[in-house]
Amino acid sequence: MLSEALESLAAAGGSAVVGAAATDAWHTARAGVARLLGRGDDHQERYAIERLDHTATELEQAADGTRQQLRDKLQNRWAGRLEILLEENPEAAHELRELIERVRAELPAAQQSWVQNNTAQAGAIQYITQGGDINVGRGRSGD
Structure with missing residues:
Protein backbone atom coordinates (compact mmCIF):
# COMPACT_ATOMS: atom_id res chain seq x y z
CA MET A 1 0.00 0.00 0.00
CA LEU A 2 1.29 3.43 -0.94
CA SER A 3 1.89 6.24 1.49
CA GLU A 4 -0.31 9.30 1.23
CA ALA A 5 2.62 11.25 -0.21
CA LEU A 6 3.14 8.73 -3.02
CA GLU A 7 -0.61 8.62 -3.74
CA SER A 8 -0.54 12.41 -4.06
CA LEU A 9 2.48 12.17 -6.34
CA ALA A 10 0.68 9.67 -8.58
CA ALA A 11 -2.38 11.95 -8.67
CA ALA A 12 -0.18 14.90 -9.62
CA GLY A 13 1.34 12.76 -12.36
CA GLY A 14 -2.10 11.88 -13.73
CA SER A 15 -3.00 15.55 -13.70
CA ALA A 16 0.23 16.46 -15.50
CA VAL A 17 -0.37 13.87 -18.24
CA VAL A 18 -3.90 15.06 -18.97
CA GLY A 19 -2.99 18.72 -18.58
CA ALA A 20 -0.15 18.37 -21.09
CA ALA A 21 -2.28 16.86 -23.87
CA ALA A 22 -2.66 19.28 -26.80
CA THR A 23 0.01 21.65 -25.43
CA ASP A 24 3.69 22.15 -26.11
CA ALA A 25 4.36 20.10 -22.97
CA TRP A 26 2.91 16.93 -24.53
CA HIS A 27 6.19 15.70 -25.99
CA THR A 28 7.89 15.95 -22.60
CA ALA A 29 4.99 14.26 -20.78
CA ARG A 30 4.56 11.52 -23.37
CA ALA A 31 8.25 10.61 -23.56
CA GLY A 32 8.80 10.85 -19.82
CA VAL A 33 5.80 8.79 -18.75
CA ALA A 34 6.52 6.14 -21.39
CA ARG A 35 10.11 5.88 -20.16
CA LEU A 36 8.96 5.63 -16.53
CA LEU A 37 6.35 2.97 -17.24
CA GLY A 38 8.64 1.06 -19.60
CA ARG A 39 11.42 0.77 -16.97
CA GLY A 40 13.92 -0.15 -19.70
CA ASP A 41 11.62 -2.56 -21.57
CA ASP A 42 11.13 -1.29 -25.16
CA HIS A 43 7.90 -3.26 -25.59
CA GLN A 44 6.38 -1.77 -22.41
CA GLU A 45 7.51 1.70 -23.43
CA ARG A 46 5.84 1.38 -26.87
CA GLN A 61 -12.26 14.39 -29.89
CA ALA A 62 -14.31 14.99 -26.74
CA ALA A 63 -17.38 17.16 -27.02
CA ASP A 64 -17.19 20.40 -25.05
CA GLY A 65 -19.96 19.33 -22.67
CA THR A 66 -18.19 16.11 -21.69
CA ARG A 67 -14.56 17.22 -21.82
CA GLN A 68 -14.15 17.92 -18.07
CA GLN A 69 -15.75 14.60 -17.10
CA LEU A 70 -13.41 12.82 -19.51
CA ARG A 71 -10.40 14.75 -18.17
CA ASP A 72 -11.28 13.64 -14.62
CA LYS A 73 -11.67 10.03 -15.74
CA LEU A 74 -8.34 10.05 -17.60
CA GLN A 75 -6.52 11.77 -14.72
CA ASN A 76 -7.74 9.01 -12.40
CA ARG A 77 -6.73 6.33 -14.90
CA TRP A 78 -3.19 7.71 -15.23
CA ALA A 79 -2.92 8.24 -11.49
CA GLY A 80 -3.81 4.56 -11.04
CA ARG A 81 -1.14 3.48 -13.50
CA LEU A 82 1.41 5.64 -11.76
CA GLU A 83 0.37 4.26 -8.36
CA ILE A 84 1.11 0.76 -9.64
CA LEU A 85 4.48 1.97 -10.91
CA LEU A 86 5.32 3.45 -7.51
CA GLU A 87 4.16 0.35 -5.65
CA GLU A 88 6.41 -1.84 -7.78
CA ASN A 89 9.28 0.67 -8.07
CA PRO A 90 9.31 3.12 -5.15
CA GLU A 91 12.63 4.46 -6.39
CA ALA A 92 10.76 5.91 -9.41
CA ALA A 93 9.22 8.60 -7.17
CA HIS A 94 12.15 10.95 -7.68
CA GLU A 95 11.97 10.53 -11.47
CA LEU A 96 8.21 11.12 -11.47
CA ARG A 97 8.57 14.23 -9.32
CA GLU A 98 11.17 15.66 -11.72
CA LEU A 99 9.01 14.84 -14.75
CA ILE A 100 5.97 16.55 -13.22
CA GLU A 101 8.06 19.67 -12.57
CA ARG A 102 9.35 19.72 -16.18
CA VAL A 103 5.86 19.23 -17.62
CA ARG A 104 4.31 21.93 -15.41
CA ALA A 105 7.05 24.37 -16.35
CA GLU A 106 6.15 23.87 -20.03
CA LEU A 107 2.39 24.25 -19.57
CA PRO A 108 0.69 27.53 -20.37
CA ALA A 109 0.17 29.51 -17.14
CA ALA A 110 -3.60 28.95 -17.23
CA GLN A 111 -3.11 25.17 -17.16
CA GLN A 112 -0.56 24.96 -14.41
CA SER A 113 -1.96 23.56 -11.20
CA TRP A 114 -0.39 23.21 -7.81
CA VAL A 115 -0.78 20.63 -5.10
CA GLN A 116 -0.25 21.48 -1.47
CA ASN A 117 -0.21 18.71 1.11
CA ASN A 118 -0.64 19.57 4.77
CA THR A 119 -0.92 17.23 7.71
CA ALA A 120 -2.19 18.10 11.17
CA GLN A 121 -1.64 15.56 13.90
CA ALA A 122 -2.68 15.05 17.49
CA GLY A 123 -5.63 17.40 17.30
CA ALA A 124 -3.63 20.26 15.78
CA ILE A 125 -5.35 22.84 13.58
CA GLN A 126 -3.85 24.31 10.42
CA TYR A 127 -4.88 27.47 8.62
CA ILE A 128 -3.66 27.25 5.03
CA THR A 129 -4.00 29.26 1.85
CA GLN A 130 -2.34 29.13 -1.55
CA GLY A 131 -3.20 32.73 -2.27
CA GLY A 132 -4.57 35.63 -0.32
CA ASP A 133 -4.52 36.17 3.41
CA ILE A 134 -5.71 34.32 6.45
CA ASN A 135 -6.26 36.22 9.66
CA VAL A 136 -6.41 33.92 12.63
CA GLY A 137 -7.15 35.01 16.13
CA ARG A 138 -9.85 35.66 18.56
CA GLY A 139 -12.09 38.60 18.02
CA ARG A 140 -12.48 41.22 20.69
CA SER A 141 -15.23 40.79 23.25
CA GLY A 142 -18.55 41.81 21.86
CA ASP A 143 -17.51 41.33 18.22
Missing part, protein backbone atom coordinates in the same frame (compact mmCIF):
# COMPACT_ATOMS: atom_id res chain seq x y z
CA TYR A 47 2.68 0.12 -25.16
CA ALA A 48 2.71 3.15 -22.84
CA ILE A 49 3.13 5.46 -25.85
CA GLU A 50 0.07 3.86 -27.48
CA ARG A 51 -1.96 4.45 -24.30
CA LEU A 52 -0.73 8.03 -24.04
CA ASP A 53 -1.57 8.72 -27.69
CA HIS A 54 -5.03 7.24 -27.12
CA THR A 55 -5.49 9.63 -24.18
CA ALA A 56 -4.53 12.63 -26.33
CA THR A 57 -6.90 11.52 -29.09
CA GLU A 58 -9.79 10.99 -26.67
CA LEU A 59 -9.34 14.48 -25.25
CA GLU A 60 -9.04 16.04 -28.69
Whole structure:
Protein backbone atom coordinates (compact mmCIF):
# COMPACT_ATOMS: atom_id res chain seq x y z
CA MET A 1 0.00 0.00 0.00
CA LEU A 2 1.29 3.43 -0.94
CA SER A 3 1.89 6.24 1.49
CA GLU A 4 -0.31 9.30 1.23
CA ALA A 5 2.62 11.25 -0.21
CA LEU A 6 3.14 8.73 -3.02
CA GLU A 7 -0.61 8.62 -3.74
CA SER A 8 -0.54 12.41 -4.06
CA LEU A 9 2.48 12.17 -6.34
CA ALA A 10 0.68 9.67 -8.58
CA ALA A 11 -2.38 11.95 -8.67
CA ALA A 12 -0.18 14.90 -9.62
CA GLY A 13 1.34 12.76 -12.36
CA GLY A 14 -2.10 11.88 -13.73
CA SER A 15 -3.00 15.55 -13.70
CA ALA A 16 0.23 16.46 -15.50
CA VAL A 17 -0.37 13.87 -18.24
CA VAL A 18 -3.90 15.06 -18.97
CA GLY A 19 -2.99 18.72 -18.58
CA ALA A 20 -0.15 18.37 -21.09
CA ALA A 21 -2.28 16.86 -23.87
CA ALA A 22 -2.66 19.28 -26.80
CA THR A 23 0.01 21.65 -25.43
CA ASP A 24 3.69 22.15 -26.11
CA ALA A 25 4.36 20.10 -22.97
CA TRP A 26 2.91 16.93 -24.53
CA HIS A 27 6.19 15.70 -25.99
CA THR A 28 7.89 15.95 -22.60
CA ALA A 29 4.99 14.26 -20.78
CA ARG A 30 4.56 11.52 -23.37
CA ALA A 31 8.25 10.61 -23.56
CA GLY A 32 8.80 10.85 -19.82
CA VAL A 33 5.80 8.79 -18.75
CA ALA A 34 6.52 6.14 -21.39
CA ARG A 35 10.11 5.88 -20.16
CA LEU A 36 8.96 5.63 -16.53
CA LEU A 37 6.35 2.97 -17.24
CA GLY A 38 8.64 1.06 -19.60
CA ARG A 39 11.42 0.77 -16.97
CA GLY A 40 13.92 -0.15 -19.70
CA ASP A 41 11.62 -2.56 -21.57
CA ASP A 42 11.13 -1.29 -25.16
CA HIS A 43 7.90 -3.26 -25.59
CA GLN A 44 6.38 -1.77 -22.41
CA GLU A 45 7.51 1.70 -23.43
CA ARG A 46 5.84 1.38 -26.87
CA TYR A 47 2.68 0.12 -25.16
CA ALA A 48 2.71 3.15 -22.84
CA ILE A 49 3.13 5.46 -25.85
CA GLU A 50 0.07 3.86 -27.48
CA ARG A 51 -1.96 4.45 -24.30
CA LEU A 52 -0.73 8.03 -24.04
CA ASP A 53 -1.57 8.72 -27.69
CA HIS A 54 -5.03 7.24 -27.12
CA THR A 55 -5.49 9.63 -24.18
CA ALA A 56 -4.53 12.63 -26.33
CA THR A 57 -6.90 11.52 -29.09
CA GLU A 58 -9.79 10.99 -26.67
CA LEU A 59 -9.34 14.48 -25.25
CA GLU A 60 -9.04 16.04 -28.69
CA GLN A 61 -12.26 14.39 -29.89
CA ALA A 62 -14.31 14.99 -26.74
CA ALA A 63 -17.38 17.16 -27.02
CA ASP A 64 -17.19 20.40 -25.05
CA GLY A 65 -19.96 19.33 -22.67
CA THR A 66 -18.19 16.11 -21.69
CA ARG A 67 -14.56 17.22 -21.82
CA GLN A 68 -14.15 17.92 -18.07
CA GLN A 69 -15.75 14.60 -17.10
CA LEU A 70 -13.41 12.82 -19.51
CA ARG A 71 -10.40 14.75 -18.17
CA ASP A 72 -11.28 13.64 -14.62
CA LYS A 73 -11.67 10.03 -15.74
CA LEU A 74 -8.34 10.05 -17.60
CA GLN A 75 -6.52 11.77 -14.72
CA ASN A 76 -7.74 9.01 -12.40
CA ARG A 77 -6.73 6.33 -14.90
CA TRP A 78 -3.19 7.71 -15.23
CA ALA A 79 -2.92 8.24 -11.49
CA GLY A 80 -3.81 4.56 -11.04
CA ARG A 81 -1.14 3.48 -13.50
CA LEU A 82 1.41 5.64 -11.76
CA GLU A 83 0.37 4.26 -8.36
CA ILE A 84 1.11 0.76 -9.64
CA LEU A 85 4.48 1.97 -10.91
CA LEU A 86 5.32 3.45 -7.51
CA GLU A 87 4.16 0.35 -5.65
CA GLU A 88 6.41 -1.84 -7.78
CA ASN A 89 9.28 0.67 -8.07
CA PRO A 90 9.31 3.12 -5.15
CA GLU A 91 12.63 4.46 -6.39
CA ALA A 92 10.76 5.91 -9.41
CA ALA A 93 9.22 8.60 -7.17
CA HIS A 94 12.15 10.95 -7.68
CA GLU A 95 11.97 10.53 -11.47
CA LEU A 96 8.21 11.12 -11.47
CA ARG A 97 8.57 14.23 -9.32
CA GLU A 98 11.17 15.66 -11.72
CA LEU A 99 9.01 14.84 -14.75
CA ILE A 100 5.97 16.55 -13.22
CA GLU A 101 8.06 19.67 -12.57
CA ARG A 102 9.35 19.72 -16.18
CA VAL A 103 5.86 19.23 -17.62
CA ARG A 104 4.31 21.93 -15.41
CA ALA A 105 7.05 24.37 -16.35
CA GLU A 106 6.15 23.87 -20.03
CA LEU A 107 2.39 24.25 -19.57
CA PRO A 108 0.69 27.53 -20.37
CA ALA A 109 0.17 29.51 -17.14
CA ALA A 110 -3.60 28.95 -17.23
CA GLN A 111 -3.11 25.17 -17.16
CA GLN A 112 -0.56 24.96 -14.41
CA SER A 113 -1.96 23.56 -11.20
CA TRP A 114 -0.39 23.21 -7.81
CA VAL A 115 -0.78 20.63 -5.10
CA GLN A 116 -0.25 21.48 -1.47
CA ASN A 117 -0.21 18.71 1.11
CA ASN A 118 -0.64 19.57 4.77
CA THR A 119 -0.92 17.23 7.71
CA ALA A 120 -2.19 18.10 11.17
CA GLN A 121 -1.64 15.56 13.90
CA ALA A 122 -2.68 15.05 17.49
CA GLY A 123 -5.63 17.40 17.30
CA ALA A 124 -3.63 20.26 15.78
CA ILE A 125 -5.35 22.84 13.58
CA GLN A 126 -3.85 24.31 10.42
CA TYR A 127 -4.88 27.47 8.62
CA ILE A 128 -3.66 27.25 5.03
CA THR A 129 -4.00 29.26 1.85
CA GLN A 130 -2.34 29.13 -1.55
CA GLY A 131 -3.20 32.73 -2.27
CA GLY A 132 -4.57 35.63 -0.32
CA ASP A 133 -4.52 36.17 3.41
CA ILE A 134 -5.71 34.32 6.45
CA ASN A 135 -6.26 36.22 9.66
CA VAL A 136 -6.41 33.92 12.63
CA GLY A 137 -7.15 35.01 16.13
CA ARG A 138 -9.85 35.66 18.56
CA GLY A 139 -12.09 38.60 18.02
CA ARG A 140 -12.48 41.22 20.69
CA SER A 141 -15.23 40.79 23.25
CA GLY A 142 -18.55 41.81 21.86
CA ASP A 143 -17.51 41.33 18.22
